[in-house]
Amino acid sequence: MAKRRSAILVLEDGRTFHGEAYGSVGETFGEAVFNTGMTGYQETLTDPSYHRQVVVQTAPHIGNTGVNGEDDESDRIWVAGYVVRDPARIGSNWRSTGGLEDRLGVEGVVGIAGVDTRALTRHLRERGAMRVGISSVEDDPRALLERVRQSPQMVGADLSAEVTTATPYVVEAEGVHRYTVAAVDLGIKRNVPRRLAARGVTTHVLPAGSTIDDLLATGADAVFFSPGPGDPATADGPVTLAREVLSRRIPLFGICFGSQILGRALGFGTYKLGYGHRGINQPVLDRVTGKVEVTSHNHGFAVAWPGREPGTAAGPVVPDEVIETEFGGVQVSHVCLNDNVVEGLRAVDVPAFTVQYHPEAAAGPHDADYLFDRFAELIEGRGPDGQPGAGRNHSEGRTNA
Amino acid sequence: MPKRDDLKHILVIGSGPIVIGQACEFDYSGTQACRVLRSEGIRVSLVNSNPATIMTDPEFADATYVEPITPEFVELVIAKERPDALLATLGGQTALNTAVALHAAGVLDKYGVELIGANIEAINRGEDRQLFKEIVAKAGVRLGLADPDGLVPRSRVCHSMDEVRETVAELGLPVVIRPSFTMGGLGSGMAHTDEDLTRIAGSGLAASPVHEVLIEESVLGWKEYELELMRDRHDNVVVVCSIENIDPMGVHTGDSVTVAPAMTLTDREYQNLRDLGIAVLREVGVDTGGCNIQFAVNPADGRIVVIEMNPRVSRSSALASKATGFPIAKIAAKLAIGYTLDEIPNDITRKTPAAFEPALDYVVVKIPRFAFEKFPGADPELTTTMKSVGEAMSLGRNFTEALNKAMRSMETTSSGFWTTPDPEGATRESTLAALGMPHDGRLYTVERALRLGASIAEVTAASGGIDPWFLDQIASLVELRTEIVAAPVLDADLLRRAKRAGLSDRQLAALRPELAAEDGVRILRHRLDVRPVYKTVDTCAAEFEATTPYHYSTYDEETEVAPSDRPKVLILGSGPNRIGQGIEFDYSCVHAVQALRAAPLGAAGSAATDAAGSGAVGYETVMVNCNPETVSTDYDTADRLYFEPLTFEDVLEVWHAEDSSGKAAGGPGVVGVIVQLGGQTPLGLAQRLKDAGVPVVGTSPESIHLAEERGAFGLVLARAGLRAPAHGMATSYDEAKAIADEIGYPVLVRPSYVLGGRGMEIVYDDATLRDYIGRATEISPDHPVLVDRFLDDAIEIDVDALCDADGEVYLGGVMEHIEEAGIHSGDSSCALPPITLAGSHLTEVRRYTEAIARGVGVRGLLNVQYALKDDMLYVLEANPRASRTVPFVSKATAVPLAKAAARIALGATIAELRAEGLLPATGDGGVLPPDAPIAVKEAVLPFKRFRTPAGKGVDSLLGPEMKSTGEVMGIDTSFGHAFAKSQSAAYGSLPTAGKIFVSVANRDKRGMIFPIKRLADLGFEIVATTGTAEVLRRHGIACEQIRKHYQTGEGADAVSMILAGDVALVVNTPQGSGASARSDGYEIRSAAVTADIPCITTVPGAAAAVMGIEARIRGDMRVRPLQELHAALRAAQ
Secondary structure (H helix, E strand, O other), rough: OOOOEEEEEEEOOEEEEEEEEEEEEEHHHHHHHHHHHOOOOHHHHHHHHEOOOOEEEOOEEOOOOOOOOOOOOOEEEOEEEEOOOOOOOOOOOOOEOOHHHHHHHOOOOEEEEOOOOHHHHHHHHHHHEEEEEEEEEOHHHHHHHHHHOOOOOOOOOHHHHHHHOOOOEOOOOOOOOOOEEEEEEOOOOOOHHHHHHHOOOEEEEOHHHHHHHHHHHHHHHHHHHOOOOHHHOOHHHHHHHHHHHOOOOEEEEEEEEHHOOOOOOOOOEEEEEEEEEEEEEEEEEOOOOEEEEEEEEEEEEEEEOOOOOOOOOOOOOOOEEEEEEEEEEEEEEEEEEEOOOEEEEEEOOOOEEEEEEEOOOOOOOOOOHHEEEHHHHHHHHOOOOOOOOOOOOOOOOEOOO | OOOEEEEEEEEEEOOOOOOOOOOOOHHHHHHHHHHHHHHHOEEEEEEEEOOOOOOOHHHHOOOOOOOOHHHHHHHHHHHOOOOOEEEEOOHHHHHHHHHHHHHHHHHHHHHOOEOOOHHHHHHHHOHHHHHHHHHHHHHHHHOOOOOOOHHOOOOEEEOOHHHHHHHHHHHHEEEEEEOOOOOOOOOOEOOOHHHHHHHHHHHHHHHHHOOOOEEEEEEOOOOEEEEEEEEOOOEEEEEEEEEEHHHOOOOHHOOOEEOOOOOOOOOHHHHHHHHHHHHHHHHHHHEEEEEEEOOOOOOOOOOOEEEEEEOOOOOHHHHHHHOOOOOOHHHHHHHOOOOOOHHOOOOOOOOOOOOOOEEEEEEEEEEEOOOHHOOOOOOOOOOOOOOOOEEEEEOOHHHHHHHHHHHHHOOOOOOOOOOOOOOOOOOHHHHHOOOOOOOHHHHHHHHHHHHHHEEEOHHHHHHHOHHHHHHHHHHHHHHHHHHHOOOOOOOOOHHHHHHHOOOHHHHHHHHHHHOOHHHHHHHHHHHOOOEEEEEEOEEOOOOOOOOOOEEEEEEOOOOOOOOOOEEEEEOOOOOOOOOOEEHHHHHHHHHHHHHHOOOOOOOOOOOOOOOOOOOOOOOOEEEEEOOOOOOHHHHHOOOOEEEEEOHHHHHHHHHHHHHHHHHHHHOOOOEEEEEEOOOHHHHOHHHHHHHHOOOOEEHHHHHHHHHHHHHHHHHHHOOOOOOOOOOEEEEHHHHHHHHHHOOOEEEEEEEEOOOOOOOOOOOOOOOHHHHHHHHHHHHOOOOOEEEEEEEOOOOOEEEEEOOOOOOOOEEEEEEEEEEEOOOOOOOEEEEEOOOOOOHHHHHHHHOOOOHHHHHHHEEEEEEEEEEEEEEEEEEEEEEEOOOOOOOHHHHHHOOOOOHHHHHOOOOOOOOOOOOOOOOOOOOOOOOOOOOOOOOEEEEEOOOHOOOOOOOEOOOOOOOOOOOOOEEEEEEEEOOOHHHHHHHHHHOOOOOOOOOOEEOOOHHHHHHHHHHHHHHHHHHOEEEEEEHHHHHHHHHOOOOEEEEOOOOOOOOOHHHHHHHHHOEEEEEEEOOOOHHHHHHHOOOHHHHHHOOOOOOEEEHHHHHHHHHHHHHHHHOOOOOOOOHHHHHHHHHHH
């Protein structure tokens, strides 16, 4: 436990934490968010959705299993900064190829260790996600606070272009090829095409700025809108694209940011949550089956419950409520049991559904993996009730909102 | 899915006495279950033979049967109560086995009782090893895994030694042997040689009720993990907690140092375990409730093997509940009556549902507590048979903090690294070699090896696979140690880093001798303002606001202790269970909490004032304890819970935090700290706490000293003219011999200030005395050895009493021991009311007790032990604290003594408590109504668990050093019935027919004639050794003569006859005295232990057994709920 160089963390409201330099020495800014996962730091660090965010890990020990060549969710670390309490000195795991701190150093990720991460988390929970700066080169918290307050906000941030692939690429199906999917990369994680490939799906991953013609040119049977960072209110391009997909009745599936895209394409609002959902223990209720799945979350924005004030979704929830939109009926298919946030949308009259959480997991439980089967069924042209399109949850009792 | 409305009445089965492998965690789970069911408006009937449980307090069920948990007695309860359903998944293996037996016997069908929580098929699939193996493979197929058969070790079920040998010929040694349907891994072990194989498989076949053992491929040295899962009837499954064993495969998980959450798994590997766990749970078909699954993971390639599952709430689930704040047993009870996880709110956040997986932002370490010192000759190697008698858990913000806290929670001689000197001559090589055999305190050896220069890789190899990450954490402490030793001064920065790593003041003092010991470190630390903060266990890593004040200390920035202006009382618990200090003390602590939460404040005589002027009732109770098995560490028990080691440093800081936050809020802060209910652990802190300005209430530390310091106590007795055996105090052999010469042999020798008769022996000659003094000084170097005249053949009497500030004394109960004096009171059976004492004796007992209570200055509970010899009463010892018998007396007399003691400590008088109704309006437990039921307490002994390194059983002879792990109560209208019940509950029923083997010492021959004659008259066949047989024949008792094992001759010897199972009862009293008594009959007694046959070692024990056997033969056993018995007792008062 040799002493490290000191570092400071300053939140935009002035709260300051002292700690030690971790990873790269330097200075960094971003939106402070906390993640409660007890495993999966490598996946978290390489998840593009964390672009421009400074991630606080609530699990005290980070780096215990080192890093390996298999668990990256993209080709780099995306977090803007990393806050941990007790970094491991060695990584121990048969798949490990190196230490986490070395990797952070190589990729220039500025971090801070030895911080009372629980106090910081409680602060963010009470005051909401906010801008933050970490510095191991500045001693004066006031000077750092000045710079934090000049750093960009997350609301209004259009980040897709910064994380998307420069050129299209293809992930081939495993075994017999069944379908082709065009995936709009807004910050995709590697495990998405992998889960699709396991079901015989070849995925064409396309840059965020792709047009409907680019999508169709792949010969895709369906379109996927990926997770990713930023404020969905800025995603006019992908929203327009989604509307074109919907109007052509091409099967559509989306995850996380992709779900917000569908929401906006259907005419729903999106809003920023107080401090977001970031962890791998979130209970989501599938309103079709009444079953609960434990799921991986990483979202700071959400789709406003149609017709209700954002954040006040609780109210009376009608299980098979159908909301009419320009593209026909839409249901809220999934909700988070912790706070009733909309976690899934399902179009009734067009073949489209999305979830706000991460069925591809990585990190996180595999409970929601069945959604990739649902996507395959949707492409196959079978709704769960045998109708074309996603189908209604209940054949009778169609209730308009 | 709401709750089922067809379940109006549920029978809950508890787990019976505390034994190794099944401790108070099942009181915790059962208590939660009873609470939940009753709050749902369901009638609850309960069977549990353990009187020291909270669940058997009459207010927790509608009908509480303190009766044996055997199919025979549970059927009687079912017949009487006619419940709709039986909930058996919260009472450990005992309850589950009883439920299976009741099902097999058709009892459940006959009375239309539905088994809820788990169905018989699922229980069988989980517990039958062959079926389970198939289940796991099926689960693997369902998950689409490449090698589903590789998910279990290669293995075969065997029913005979021939099959065993055949299997081993294929698999090769070493192999693991696991008997089916035994708890805590009883009878299992690892065989490295053919001899091991014969011994372990042989006894395993015998221990298994279905005579079945599994022989399997060794996964020794693999990483070991556990998952705690919950499933509801809608098939929702959550993983509550992951647990990683630091000790790799090969050591029973109950004996391993464990960590939560798992520390060395990537998400991929963790999710594979999770998927597999859930798939197995579904395949087994556990309907609802909790379940525990154990895995082994090959550190070289990650191959996962599923080891076993328990389709019930287990010891690990209690640990997981305390580790995460997720109350598994409570939720399991709700799921059993039909709720689903999403319908049940999370208690701690209140806003989010129980359908989630807890996230921890701290690290939890559990360390087992062993008692090898109690079983001389027992093999100390840790194996797949559980041997620990208790455990402590700790929470910290990092691993080293939690580890250091857990180590100092053990209350062993060492209180963490560096607090005791290294073994003499320890070298790097010798230390590495010592790591090869898993043993108690192996982490000390690990630290020493690293400090002596061994590399992490070397320690991993030498220890058979401890993960390098854990070793590096310990290595970081070694480096910190070097830094602390070398630093010119201990400055705030270094001190803070040391505290963040979890080092105690005592550990730092050991490294910095100039700081004048622990006190010096503390003074420096306080001056530099390096103090702990308290964080909250909230199930969600601070994602949501928590409402439950369940705290642990850490050296971080922000504290979460909520200010409160109510008067607070700290209750110090008893720490890890050990022999001599177990659940009984937790019971008293919980009662104190209940009493003080409900106490009227500001009442006359009460020390507390209601500062807020709110007129609120009740003190704010603050519990401090580190035992995860207990009810006291349920966050629902006290107003606030601090899960902390019970050391002076840790307790002082909790007091400081609570007192200062209370005062800052404008309240009185902590008005009292109760130390006399948690056994010797908190009592030992009393003086230091008082000296530090802590308001210790109840009997003062000075009074405690008066009772415990032999010289001072002698004066108290002399002043009151009370008789005591002649005695003296010695610090050397010469002094001891002088005393012995003066008072005459035999003498009872022991160290002062001990519990459970630790180090106590009866000595008959100079040589043994010299030997004892040589050993005893090591046990407790600060205190002298006490030498007392030992009273042979005396009747021992135990008294629990209350005394208030006015000097009024309330006799709680007078217990008469069944065995004569000389056997530790914790190990002997006793009866209440006393069965042979005369009225004049009781008058004398009362006079003595009152004089001692007043002379010492007791404010609360007092336990006195007397010996009655030749009609004269002698004081053996007095303990001014709650005793082990308090719960037994409370259950037998319907008077809550511990509650009264807590109230008295805070200033109430006995007169006030009588007026309030907490104590009876008139009379006391010294004079019970003539028709009061007879309650018999019987001790439960763990001899079956231990073997010598050569594989032989350990001696079951009882003596002045306590060896029992728990107790049961038999209660009925006559002594015979009550005794028979106590035997059924403790050991399995007394026989009603068959052969009785008798071999008694010469001095006991006269006393044995009548009991043996009676047994012969009852139709038993008597078999006796030569001398005994002669005496019996002369009295007209027909008996078969048999040779001792060392005598040559024809036919079977006694030992082989016992081992062959041809004997129903063994009566053996030791010949001679001292060490020779121990060797005589050792083979016979250990054979009885091995064959699981009741073995009686005293004459009075034989007489009691005769009464019990008669009662059983009459066959008129009845069951009565405690509520009915108590109502009758109260009506008579």
